[in-house]
Amino acid sequence: MKDYHVNIFYSQDDEGYIADIPDLEACSAFGATPAAALAQVELAKAAWLEAARAEGKPIPEPRYRPVIYQLALQPASRLAESQGVYHVIPSLHGGWEVKKSGASRASRHFENKQDAVKYGRKVSQNQQTQLVIHGQ
Numbered sequence: 001m002k003d004y005h006v007n008i009f010y011s012q013d014d015e016g017y018i019a020d021i022p023d024l025e026a027c028s029a030f031g032a033t034p035a036a037a038l039a040q041v042e043l044a045k046a047a048w049l050e051a052a053r054a055e056g057k058p059i060p061e062p063r064y065r066p067v068i069y070q071l072a073l074q075p076a077s078r079l080a081e082s083q084g085v086y087h088v089i090p091s092l093h094g095g096w097e098v099k100k101s102g103a104s105r106a107s108r109h110f111e112n113k114q115d116a117v118k119y120g121r122k123v124s125q126n127q128q129t130q131l132v133i134h135g136q
Helices: 034-054 067-073 076-082 113-126
Strands: 007-011 016-020 028-031 086-090 096-100 108-110 131-133
Touching: 007 034, 007 086, 016 034, 028 034, 086 113, 096 113, 108 113, 113 131
Parallel strands: 086 131
Antiparallel strands: 007 016, 016 028, 086 096, 096 108
16 A cells, blocks of 8 residues: 655644644644654554544545646646746745756755745746745
8 A cells, every 4th residue: 555645844833843644634743843743643643544443434545645746647748838837835854945846856945935935936937937835
């Protein structure tokens, strides 16, 4: 079985990182760092699956994939079209990144989302491309 996708993002309200598994309803965890949030959500996932099995509830197959990964599965004509899209995404190492579709690395890293969005808008306007802002 494939494993479930995990989202990790910084929550200013909680002053820490939140990790969640979209395929498992209400399966989320908190951590002071991205690694701590990931470790906690792995524990939450194990508990969620154990409880579902114990109660005879169905366990969903892993299906969720973020849009940025779905671009790689598009036909070549649609992929070429999407290459001009820039994304503002949460960084796994904290902060935010601006990344062009199809790029292996981020264009730039920022400490806060506001600066990343400002930069992403400037780049996408200069290059006449679309900007997609992800995360909370």
